[in-house]
Amino acid sequence: MTTQAPTPSQVRDAWDAIADGFDRYATPQTMAFGEQVLSRLELGPGVRVLDVAAGTGGLSIPAARTGADVVAVDISPAMIEHLAARGRTEGLTGLEARVGDGEALDFDDATFDVAVSMNGVSLFPDIPGGLRELVRVTRPGGQVLVVTFGPMHKAEFIAFFLGAMQATVPGSVPPPTGPPMPPFRLADPTTLRRTLQEASLRDVRVETTTWETGFDSVDHLLDTVLTSNPIAGQLTAGLTHEQFGQVRQVLDGMLRERSGGDPGAVLSCEMRIGQGTV
Numbered sequence: 001m002t003t004q005a006p007t008p009s010q011v012r013d014a015w016d017a018i019a020d021g022f023d024r025y026a027t028p029q030t031m032a033f034g035e036q037v038l039s040r041l042e043l044g045p046g047v048r049v050l051d052v053a054a055g056t057g058g059l060s061i062p063a064a065r066t067g068a069d070v071v072a073v074d075i076s077p078a079m080i081e082h083l084a085a086r087g088r089t090e091g092l093t094g095l096e097a098r099v100g101d102g103e104a105l106d107f108d109d110a111t112f113d114v115a116v117s118m119n120g121v122s123l124f125p126d127i128p129g130g131l132r133e134l135v136r137v138t139r140p141g142g143q144v145l146v147v148t149f150g151p152m153h154k155a156e157f158i159a160f161f162l163g164a165m166q167a168t169v170p171g172s173v174p175p176p177t178g179p180p181m182p183p184f185r186l187a188d189p190t191t192l193r194r195t196l197q198e199a200s201l202r203d204v205r206v207e208t209t210t211w212e213t214g215f216d217s218v219d220h221l222l223d224t225v226l227t228s229n230p231i232a233g234q235l236t237a238g239l240t241h242e243q244f245g246q247v248r249q250v251l252d253g254m255l256r257e258r259s260g261g262d263p264g265a266v267l268s269c270e271m272r273i274g275q276g277t278v
């Protein structure tokens, strides 16, 4: 069976549909992690930063808080509206939010000092093409930094959800032996390093770090997962109301087991950070 890559308008519509929830649930957690990620770069006034597949600002907002000039690009107009609203609320005058396709960036070569993408380029159907664009628009000597998930079983908020799905409706999630789902295609550090080197980056380093994500309850976890990537909603779309209730119950049990009886828990997520010089 061949799977066709979705068209840009399908990608846009799918992310537009979950942008409100993404902004409410994912971004507050992502921004805290984003700050940690950006400490690897020297950002500040006068530094020109591009964030590709910026979502509602997980990296762009903390980058703009340093005083850097940040351009945030995302294919989803709804994501960009939320991102711009966050920038206005914080009075971040150096932040520009633009709708655009990261696979065909609308910038001249060598426009930026730094280009970043967190769980962005790693989701593109053509990852090497997306990376080539990041490299093209970054000046020689500038930095490109890419953040992606480690293996799925170590992204606990996703693994818990998929585990509850599989326990309730066997066969409802892709088998672990198949090709990795899009968010995990660069999870292997060797693959990530090689992919960055093949994009002509020099001095490539790949680091593993942990992102702690806190959830107050099973519903908080479900709301987050179902609006963090359109794939989650596609997986639950075939469930009956009763089956979804069972998934929720199993997941509730998993969270309580982790926390020792409380409804909420902190879950950890192994992340890879790849960085190189143009």
Ligand SMILES: C[S@@+](CC[C@H](N)C(=O)[O-])C[C@H]1O[C@@H](n2cnc3c(N)ncnc32)[C@H](O)[C@@H]1O
Pocket (backbone or CB within 6 Å): 011, 015, 016, 026, 027, 030, 052, 053, 054, 055, 056, 057, 058, 059, 073, 074, 075, 076, 079, 100, 101, 102, 103, 117, 118, 119, 120, 123, 124, 228, 229
């Ligand atoms: C998982 S979110 C990550 C958002 C943000 N970087 C973060 O870490 O919070 C993936 C984002 O990629 C965007 N996206 C997907 N394909 C894209 C493309 N070809 N060009 C630009 N953005 C894209 C989606 O609209 C979505 O906002």
